[in-house]
Amino acid sequence: MRKTVILPVLGCLFLFGATPAMADSAGVFEGAPKGEDLSNGQAIYRHVCQSCHMADGRGAQGAGAKIPALADNSHLQSPYYPASIILHGYGAMQWFTDMLDDQQVADVVNYIRTHFGNHYTDLLKPQDVAPIRPVITQEEE
Numbered sequence: 169m170r171k172t173v174i175l176p177v178l179g180c181l182f183l184f185g186a187t188p189a190m191a192d193s194a195g196v197f198e199g200a201p202k203g204e205d206l207s208n209g210q211a212i213y214r215h216v217c218q219s220c221h222m223a224d225g226r227g228a229q230g231a232g233a234k235i236p237a238l239a240d241n242s243h244l245q246s247p248y249y250p251a252s253i254i255l256h257g258y259g260a261m262q263w264f265t266d267m268l269d270d271q272q273v274a275d276v277v278n279y280i281r282t283h284f285g286n287h288y289t290d291l292l293k294p295q296d297v298a299p300i301r302p303v304i305t306q307e308e309e
Contacts, residue, residue, distance in 0.1 A: 216264065216267070216276070226239050250280060255273065263302070270298050
């Protein structure tokens, strides 16, 4: 039991230390297998989110961390809630502002809102993501 909880948490800790350089301009996340294209929500979830939120979206708990479940999550009713967390971070979760573009954020939000027992079918569009993206100044880079 310990291995199944601790290993995903360690994967999350690795992601928390990730840098913007981990995603190139073609949308290939360096943490993904070589050449893996992250052009759809399922692929982004699998390579960016799954190590913490688990393959079934049920989250994890262990090693002093609690990763929230995305499965059957009423907080996902509004697409802006998960988009904001992805872009701004929350608690121990880092932000992915520099790693995911507006299309990728919309794709992964739409994926989690229509999978794992969630049935929210109103789609988030990339143009909906841009206004909630934080502005990064030179000092923060």
